[in-house]
Amino acid sequence: MRRYPASVKIIDARRWVFSNIQSLSSGAALFTGPRSHSSSISMKQFLSAPEIGTGGAMTLPGRYFTSTEVFAEERARIFQRQWLCAGRADAISRPGDYFLRTVGADSVIVLRDATGGIRAFHNVCRHRGTRLCEAAAGRFSKSIQCPYHAWTFALDGSLIGAPSMDELADFDRADYPLHVVQTAIWEGFIFLRIEEMPDIPFEESHAPLMARLSRFSLPVLKTVEQREYTVRANWKLLFENYSECYHCPTVHPALVELSPADSGENDLVAGAFLGGFMVVRRPGGSMSLSGEACATSLGDLPAEDRQRVYYYSIFPNMLLSLHHDYVMFHTLWPEAPDRTRVECAWLFHPDAMDRADFRPKDGVEFWDITNRQDWHICEQSQLGVASSAYTPGPYSPRDSISAAFDREYLRVMG
């Protein structure tokens, strides 16, 4: 089996990482070991899963996958407070375009305002609380009108119409704008945070990601295909599954034909952002049914990027997979301890779309099959961890990024 060497080999990596992981306290930890000062991708340092090690970690106890109390705690501590990837900015390209996001009991309207900015508001009328908007996506004309008593809000959230309310002494429309949800944009992805937390700016909390992937032209990519799945498994099983390829020889025989299961090398090994790359065997090939690239390159990428797929998980709901010819990303939306809705989208460079070699289905269908293989094994895993016989098992050295995910999860859960 052909195996490509890491760009930089670190002889005593395992010892270094252990000593440094123990000192990590922020959610934005990254591998900052001995490295060159060069910003070149070729000088980034990567570690294989066994080099990172698990520290003897065991899988989580069963209640973490089945308990409604743990699920409620996750809602409060994670999904209300952390930045969630909500989708792509290009999904709402014109003023008035919007989509809804449901997070627990909260419905959020994410929209493009009249000046071209992206904003998010709770989907809750300031009169008597009614849902303002039912359709999952669409376009507001110039305002949002409540279907109950016709209070009307501008796209910046201000209340601009409230029939008969002038009859109420001291009523001031300015006191009743829509409740704002915080938003941030990174590389064309929209993030939102339900709970208002004016602490660390997104750019700071997500600093390890900021310039890391800029060579992939992410802001200009266009969504070509989207698929939605309902998986009868806990959301953490999906994260743990994404974080390792120990399962690939058994679960994804077609994938390992294209990319060796043991070729993973990681440059983000602790904290909220985890992952690295795997090697594509075929020169200039990609992850597709044919094994060939299915579109022209996303940008002026270095030669080594054309032989790699980068897989990064972004806590708590985003999985980002970067190929040299397209990008795929998943967002996870937990609905119950044993049920997760997953959205998956495939992005391509606009310049690729008019060319004869544009065959997006080749990549889309490959990953749709692979996705379903993962969902099936995660569902089988859910059934097992819900059993009275389940007890935590030892993570394999090839599961070290899954173990790192668990560590971050437990840290955030306090």
Ligand code: FES
């Ligand atoms: S509840 Fe919205 S206008 Fe009355």
Ligand SMILES: [Fe+2]
């Ligand atoms: Fe998989």
